[in-house]
Amino acid sequence: MEQIFITGNGPLRGEVTVAGAKNAALPIIAASLLSAEPLHISNLPDVRDIGTALQLLELLGTQVQRTGTELVLDSNQIHSVRAPYELVKTIRASILLLGPLLARFGEADVSLPGGCAIGSRPVNEHIVGLQALGADIRIEAGYIKAKAKRLRGAHFAFDVPSVTATENLLMAATLAEGVTTLKNCAMEPEISDLARLLQSMGAHIAGAGTSTITIEGVKHLHGATHKVPPDRIETGTFLAAAAATRGSITVLETNPDYLQHVLDKLEQAGCRLKLGPDWIHLDTDGKRCKAVNIHTAPFPAFPTDMQAQFMALNALAEGSATVVENIFENRFMHVAELQRMGADIELQGRTAIVRGRERLQGAQVMATDLRASASLIIAALAAEGETVIDRVYHLDRGYANIDRKLAELGASIRRA
Ligand code: EPU
16 A cells, blocks of 8 residues: 655745646536536546546446546436445545436436545435425435436525535536525535536526525536636645745645635734735745634635644644634544644544644654545654655545645655
């Protein structure tokens, strides 16, 4: 099994270009099932979760042509509506196939995703929402079996603003008969982006990116061309790494509007920021950051996907801070690993109290999930001596070429 070796090597400096967003690309890929005409997608990130999602689509009959960051998906000849457990268990976003399959083919058979390292992550909102649109849904032998002649527009309010449940219902409603109003929707930028794609496929949608979305169903959607937007979490991860190593970097081909709250926290930590239309420059002036309190919450507040990275930053900062995880009940697996590197972190339920240390020490640690891996990388870049990170396949699920990009910024990093 591959490991990453990092030796703390001083400040990160230079320029880095971020890839397209994994969490925007996944619903886009699922949306290709809504039309019999091809989707042309560019800026596709080279990460493992995308490969798995494409494998799943091929299994259903989608023709997949991938050349570098370009992708053509043709779902004209779908011969199966079954997403099997073997693939779904490795990528929870497979649940995104449920809405499109049901809407276009009147049937879907998607495995329940099961447990996850960061929390129980139920899918009840997806199921209840589709039932509100008239689907007949049963759970049988670990599978969600859904049927509907044609979905019907309805009013539905989510109990919790779920990102993928909002995406699922949004996609399903585009082909339903009549008007659907969704309330208490998640407002993440990936949802607005999905709505833009669906609109260019011929869907009638208003309000995406706000808590109420209205969709007027149409009979058919057509093909479209779409560019995956930049990855806001990859952007934030590089910025946090530069801040932790007292560096100075410019992140290119990004969108500063997507991570305002993260940028505010970096400024509070003492970093100087300059923003352009598609770039962010961060400079620490060689100084150690100050610890900053973090409360994760749905967009536009501080993202749970940046919590682990800021835990590492706080562990190295001056002063102490609290980090409260409000989205997932078990997203603190990185804490025990950071403690192995000398971090002073006390856990009290959903709150971590972090007392910053001037230095951490390299150690042998284990990645437990995608963003936990990123926090260990950040800690290792700023630690004294060598850190060996095990189970780096978690990292490869969501970060494209991160070792090369960090090496170009001056990190001493290798994989074996
Ligand atoms: N929830 C329910 N019932 C549901 C769905 C969600 O109770 O049916 C709860 C969850 O347990 C959680 C909260 O709602 O407490 C929010 O979860 P959400 O459904 O929004 O998460 P998700 O859609 O499964 C996406 C991202 C995650 C990201 C979360 C939160 C994708 C493919 N995944 O997951 O990304 O953490 O939103 O922003 O978009 C990652 O990239 O590392 C990652 C985990």
